[in-house]
């Protein structure tokens with residue numbers, strides 16, 4: 001049995017039943033690393049250092065946590081927020097690309113954003129999400 005195998009087996013035994021490194025852990029870790037950019041500023045750098053220490057402590061806490069259920073819920077909530085942000089950026093890109101050819105309306109019932117071709121006059125719009133029907137001028 002070589003040393004590497006011994007070490008990895010000790011680590012995997014230690015990590016058994018613990019949360020480990022997940023997407024939220026990686027994101028917080030990277031965020032704390034990015035904060036290093038501001039470390040050179042006097043006073044602000046000290047505050048950043050405290051924040052970084054706190055963030056890394058939080059990452060370590062999440063890695064070692066045995067309450068996997070709670071950590072998984074946090075990670076899921078984080079993924080949900082990340083998905084919403086990605087969606088928002090995607091929507092903005094679509095709006096930018098089709099601002100000359102399409103008009104955007106909000107469904108009066110569910111607030112879903114709908115894209116309709118421009119210059120078609122009065123159109124009857126059916127919301128694909130909730131089925132609400134309404135009339136708009138394009």
Ligand SMILES: [Zn+2]
Nearest residue numbers: 107110127130
């Ligand atoms: Zn709707």
